[in-house]
Amino acid sequence: MEIDKAIRQSNDQKLKTKYNNAVNVIQRALALYPVEEVAFSFNGGKDSTVLLHLLRAGFYLHQVDCGHSNVDLSNHASSFPIRTIYFESPSAFPEINSFTYETASSYGVQLDIIRQDFKSGLEALLKTKPTRAIFLGVRIGDPTAVGQQQFSPSSPGWPPFMRVNPILDWSYRDVWAFLLTCKVPYCSLYDQGYTSIGSVNDTTPNALLRINDSNGEKFKPAYMLSDGRLERAGRAKKSTQKVNNGVKSLESYQENIRTASIISVGDEILFGSVEDQLGHLLCKKLHLIGWNVSRIAVVQSDVDSVAEEVENRKSTSDIVLLYGGVGPLPSDVSIAGVAKAFGVRLAPNEEFEKHLSRLYGEKWTGDHNEMAKLPEGITELVRNEKLHVPLIKCDNVVVLSATNVNEFDQQWESLIESRLLATTGSFVSKHFTTSLSDLEVALPLSKLCFEFPNVHIGCYRKSRTGPLTITLDGKDEEIVEAAMEAISTKLSSK
Ligand SMILES: Cc1cc2nc3c(=O)[nH]c(=O)nc-3n(C[C@H](O)[C@H](O)[C@H](O)COP(=O)(O)O)c2cc1C
Ligand SMILES: Nc1ncnc2c1ncn2[C@@H]1O[C@H](COP(=O)(O)OP(=O)(O)OP(=O)(O)O)[C@@H](O)[C@H]1O
Numbered sequence: 001m002e003i004d005k006a007i008r009q010s011n012d013q014k015l016k017t018k019y020n021n022a023v024n025v026i027q028r029a030l031a032l033y034p035v036e037e038v039a040f041s042f043n044g045g046k047d048s049t050v051l052l053h054l055l056r057a058g059f060y061l062h063q064v065d066c067g068h069s070n071v072d073l074s075n076h077a078s079s080f081p082i083r084t085i086y087f088e089s090p091s092a093f094p095e096i097n098s099f100t101y102e103t104a105s106s107y108g109v110q111l112d113i114i115r116q117d118f119k120s121g122l123e124a125l126l127k128t129k130p131t132r133a134i135f136l137g138v139r140i141g142d143p144t145a146v147g148q149q150q151f152s153p154s155s156p157g158w159p160p161f162m163r164v165n166p167i168l169d170w171s172y173r174d175v176w177a178f179l180l181t182c183k184v185p186y187c188s189l190y191d192q193g194y195t196s197i198g199s200v201n202d203t204t205p206n207a208l209l210r211i212n213d214s215n216g217e218k219f220k221p222a223y224m225l226s227d228g229r230l231e232r233a234g235r236a237k238k239s240t241q242k243v244n245n246g247v248k249s250l251e252s253y254q255e256n257i258r259t260a261s262i263i264s265v266g267d268e269i270l271f272g273s274v275e276d277q278l279g280h281l282l283c284k285k286l287h288l289i290g291w292n293v294s295r296i297a298v299v300q301s302d303v304d305s306v307a308e309e310v311e312n313r314k315s316t317s318d319i320v321l322l323y324g325g326v327g328p329l330p331s332d333v334s335i336a337g338v339a340k341a342f343g344v345r346l347a348p349n350e351e352f353e354k355h356l357s358r359l360y361g362e363k364w365t366g367d368h369n370e371m372a373k374l375p376e377g378i379t380e381l382v383r384n385e386k387l388h389v390p391l392i393k394c395d396n397v398v399v400l401s402a403t404n405v406n407e408f409d410q411q412w413e414s415l416i417e418s419r420l421l422a423t424t425g426s427f428v429s430k431h432f433t434t435s436l437s438d439l440e441v442a443l444p445l446s447k448l449c450f451e452f453p454n455v456h457i458g459c460y461r462k463s464r465t466g467p468l469t470i471t472l473d474g475k476d477e478e479i480v481e482a483a484m485e486a487i488s489t490k491l492s493s494k
């Protein structure tokens with residue numbers, strides 16, 4: 001089978017691991033559901049093209065496992081055995097439509113064309129053809145992947161089926177490594193700078209691939225985009241910015257704010273025997289790059305406490321930074337807690353094991369393999385030459401292994417270099433001191449908070465009798481200045 005052969009012959013260890021995991025998910029699904037009751041949702045996009053070939057390989061290996069070694073999907077002679085659905089829309093790119101049809105015919109794919117919206121189309125499909133599971137090319141980072149696992153039942157209100165996402169943990173790089181290694185055809189738009197394809201109304205080539213050329217605008221091919229997190233840069237946002245009297249609305253202001261949560265794991269901090277220094281440092285550094293820290297929590301060293309906190313924070317923050325409780329000791333429960341929060345199991349991660357064995361040298365024996373288990377299907381390793389061990393990223397949760405300030409500084413640099421923490425426009429901070437009492441300041445300040453919703457107005461005093469410091473933090477210098485002026489005018493008249 002040519003796909004399986006191409007991957008096995010490749011030297012790309014990371015791709016091999018991703019391939020093995022994806023094929024494993026496909027084989028599990030084929031063992032769970034009769035092939036007549038599964039479907040593949042194919043739309044000619046790069047992710048579903050990857051999935052088409054993984055399904056071809058997965059089905060072939062499944063047949064071999066079942067003792068049918070004469071199956072040959074390598075050529076166009078034998079037909080693809082999984083029912084395939086394509087939701088064709090009038091606003092699809094003609095190149096996508098033609099690629100979808102041509103691919104179906106080249107690989108013997110039986111296409112069911114559905115010309116309804118996803119939900120109604122699936123309702124109709126389930127009535128006519130029993131369908132218990134549908135394979136999708138959804139990946140972590142897609143807006144629709146939020147909260148999904150490799151096997152996720154359809155959402156409440158949707159017809160009942162299992163969504164199977166074999167490439168959920170694949171990165172943009174993995175997708176291109178696969179398509180190029182296997183030398184399979186993909187839609188021509190990807191060679192014209194498109195990196196993620198929606199409809200003709202909301203998709204343009206990715207500006208990051210633009211080449212300045214005297215003969216007009218040109219774009220590099222999609223596989224040349226170095227930062228996969230920007231693959232949707234050519235997709236229009238659904239919401240439009242509202243501007244009100246020249247001042248950006250609260251909605252657009254909030255769009256510019258990224259929110260982080262910090263979780264520190266350690267009984268020793270809760271017992272008061274050790275002071276948590278990293279939390280304070282993280283808050284300071286995050287504020288400097290314009291991020292808003294919405295919560296910092298210290299939790300006990302037990303799996304459930306970590307899982308509960310991660311579960312609560314991962315859906316309300318853009319990023320969750322967790323440290324403490326990482327390693328081989330009985331109290332090192334953070335990774336298991338993250339896995340539990342996402343409802344996935346811990347599985348051996350070959351790539352991570354290699355890093356650990358390099359780090360520990362001869363001390364690394366088979367007994368430590370537990371340490372190389374990471375949350376299955378959702379883990380990405382963030383490497384950097386300065387780091388001995390990569391950072392562990394599970395969806396939007398990043399586990400830092402730093403135990404002291406020096407190690408922390410290196411890991412922070414990696415977070416910035418890998419652009420997991422992009423500067424979002426720094427805060428402008430101003431402060432104002434007054435000898436007025438809290439009672440005198442309370443009312444004018446409440447009015448100001450109301451008048452300047454885009455400025456965070458806080459107060460603190462170092463002693464009960466000393467001056468009161470009023471702090472103003474915002475992203476727009478002019479607005480912070482205006483708030484500052486308004487405060488001084490209001491308070492000086494007291
Ligand atoms: C086969 C299939 C199954 C889907 N199942 C669900 C689902 O269970 N829950 C859900 O919210 N959306 C589901 N969707 C919709 C996708 O998540 C969809 O991309 C998303 O709603 C946004 O679509 P839009 O950006 O084209 O509007 C499904 C789509 C397809 C093709
Ligand atoms: N119109 C459609 N018909 C069938 N399946 C679809 C359709 N739109 C989306 N899907 C399913 O949802 C998955 C995710 O869609 P998404 O647009 O993120 O990926 P893609 O189209 O494969 O690649 P790209 O990100 O480059 O557009 C697809 O791989 C496919 O399984």
Ligand SMILES: [Mg+2]
Nearest residue numbers: 045196197198
């Ligand atoms: Mg698409």
